[in-house]
Amino acid sequence: MHFHNTVILFLALGTSLHVSAAPFAYITNQGSDDISVIDLAKKQVIKTIKAGHKPAGIAVSQADKRAYVSNPESKDISVIDTDINLVLKNIPVGNGPVGIAVSPDGLNTYVSDWYDHTVYILDNERLEITGQFSVGHSPSGLDLSPNGSKIYIANRDDNNLMIFDRHKLSLLATIHVGKAPFGVTVSRDGQLIFVANVQSGDISIIDGKTNKVINTVKTGLFPYAIAHDDSNNRIYVTNQRDNSVSVIDLDKCKVIKTIPVGEYPEGIDIDIARRQVYVVNWFDDNVSIINTDTLTVTGEIPTGSGSRAFGRFIQFSDLP
Amino acid sequence: MLKTIKLGLIVTLLLPALTYAHGPARVKVIQDIEINAPVEKVWGIIQDFCSIKDWNPQVSACEITEGNANEPGAIRTITLENGQQLKEKLIKIIPEQNKIQYMLTEPNIKAFPINTHGSSIILTAIDGGKTKVEWKGNFYRSFPGPNPPPELSDEAGQEALSSFYIAGLENIKKLAE
Numbered sequence: 001m002h003f004h005n006t007v008i009l010f011l012a013l014g015t016s017l018h019v020s021a022a023p024f025a026y027i028t029n030q031g032s033d034d035i036s037v038i039d040l041a042k043k044q045v046i047k048t049i050k051a052g053h054k055p056a057g058i059a060v061s062q063a064d065k066r067a068y069v070s071n072p073e074s075k076d077i078s079v080i081d082t083d084i085n086l087v088l089k090n091i092p093v094g095n096g097p098v099g100i101a102v103s104p105d106g107l108n109t110y111v112s113d114w115y116d117h118t119v120y121i122l123d124n125e126r127l128e129i130t131g132q133f134s135v136g137h138s139p140s141g142l143d144l145s146p147n148g149s150k151i152y153i154a155n156r157d158d159n160n161l162m163i164f165d166r167h168k169l170s171l172l173a174t175i176h177v178g179k180a181p182f183g184v185t186v187s188r189d190g191q192l193i194f195v196a197n198v199q200s201g202d203i204s205i206i207d208g209k210t211n212k213v214i215n216t217v218k219t220g221l222f223p224y225a226i227a228h229d230d231s232n233n234r235i236y237v238t239n240q241r242d243n244s245v246s247v248i249d250l251d252k253c254k255v256i257k258t259i260p261v262g263e264y265p266e267g268i269d270i271d272i273a274r275r276q277v278y279v280v281n282w283f284d285d286n287v288s289i290i291n292t293d294t295l296t297v298t299g300e301i302p303t304g305s306g307s308r309a310f311g312r313f314i315q316f317s318d319l320p
Numbered sequence: 321m322l323k324t325i326k327l328g329l330i331v332t333l334l335l336p337a338l339t340y341a342h343g344p345a346r347v348k349v350i351q352d353i354e355i356n357a358p359v360e361k362v363w364g365i366i367q368d369f370c371s372i373k374d375w376n377p378q379v380s381a382c383e384i385t386e387g388n389a390n391e392p393g394a395i396r397t398i399t400l401e402n403g404q405q406l407k408e409k410l411i412k413i414i415p416e417q418n419k420i421q422y423m424l425t426e427p428n429i430k431a432f433p434i435n436t437h438g439s440s441i442i443l444t445a446i447d448g449g450k451t452k453v454e455w456k457g458n459f460y461r462s463f464p465g466p467n468p469p470p471e472l473s474d475e476a477g478q479e480a481l482s483s484f485y486i487a488g489l490e491n492i493k494k495l496a497e
Contacts, residue, residue, distance in 0.1 A: 030346070031348070072345060073466075098344060114344050241421075282458075283348065283458065306345075
């Protein structure tokens with residue numbers, strides 16, 4: 001497989017050598033069935049990659065330099081090599097793949113299936129589905145602990161979060177959260193888990209050691225996804241129906257600022273080193289850039305139609 | 321007729337699941353119209369949350385059934401021409417921006433084949449004392465599984481809502497001009 005990649009890389013280098021440097025954002029566009037690759041330094045789309053039908057979720061992997069995309073309407077995942085920005089394979093999975101996350105070691109990708117109430121496991125080396133485990137109803141967001149030992153899954157229609165042992169695939173805990181949980185983000189040190197409850201309009205903050213909800217913080221309307229900023233001890237939350245991002249201070253456990261962004265903000269990710277948050281606006285077909293020092297929007301990058309990018313969408317690794 | 325029976329059967333079979341899962345991909349609906357009348361006049365026609373019964377010919381009645389009229393949180397129950405009812409909640413009303421935002425609170429697929437619906441009407445002044453009215457909405461289809469039948473598909477929802485928006489916009493234009 002590595003030989004295969006190298007060959008493709010040489011071919012690609014001949015025609016379209018990257019003149020850009022990381023980081024890059026991979027934005028799923030549900031209306032145009034493709035992925036916009038954004039050079040975040042240049043603030044522009046440098047390539048558009050065809051995906052499956054209505055791509056929703058994204059999991060960019062630093063470890064194996066890939067982007068894994070869930071396509072709920074074509075019932076498959078597209079695996080993209082982010083060095084060459086080409087699809088390596090489309091892999092059929094379940095009936096409605098939505099949430100997607102890669103283990104930190106780059107060995108597996110986990111895909112929640114909205115209709116099958118199951119999480120599917122992809123072997124990233126073989127590019128085959130090698131397992132699955134049953135979860136709650138309409139599983140949506142999922143994330144892994146930084147050491148890769150645990151998987152956290154929000155079950156949207158059960159109002160809970162499930163925690164699984166990644167290697168034994170055993171259920172460790174089921175935690176009741178707010179109404180219609182969707183996005184899940186584990187803090188960078190693994191100590192806290194943040195869950196966005198769409199219908200109750202709040203964030204459940206869970207202690208990663210005790211598996212208990214330690215705080216619930218009100219946000220705007222329809223909070224959807226979360227980015228954690230450990231340098232400022234904050235989280236940023238997209239509020240779909242408020243066209244805003246709530247900035248929550250984790251010491252005070254309250255919203256310290258609400259930043260207007262585009263319409264229907266959904267996916268959100270952070271570049272802590274460069275102090276930027278990127279917000280994907282589904283209705284406006286663009287990405288808003290927030291500076292984490294000033295907490296203001298400093299620019300917008302046009303993308304494809306119906307941009308969603310639910311998951312971690314930034315590739316930080318440079319070319320080899 | 322056959323289509324109605326088939327739809328009815330599907331509705332019955334799916335009802336228990338309807339309040340939960342919806343289609344996997346949200347769909348946009350955007351319609352707009354240019355009106356030869358100033359923003360203030362157009363805003364005057366639509367600003368009351370229940371005025372939809374006066375300007376949308378597909379709505380035969382509207383009543384505030386919860387909360388205070390024209391305050392966020394108010395719920396209106398609208399009756400469509402076919403007798404089906406929908407409950408919608410006022411989310412925001414911003415007179416200085418001439419914007420009104422509301423959402424469906426519970427689906428009724430005999431009214432529209434959709435599970436959720438968020439919607440905004442925004443007025444913008446344009447040159448020569450004219451107004452652009454934009455009606456933007458989004459929905460998830462109601463069919464709670466893959467491979468929806470045509471009458472419950474994304475396309476069916478888009479068609480039904482587009483027709484509803486267009487009927488309203490065209491009539492606002494008539495009333496304002």
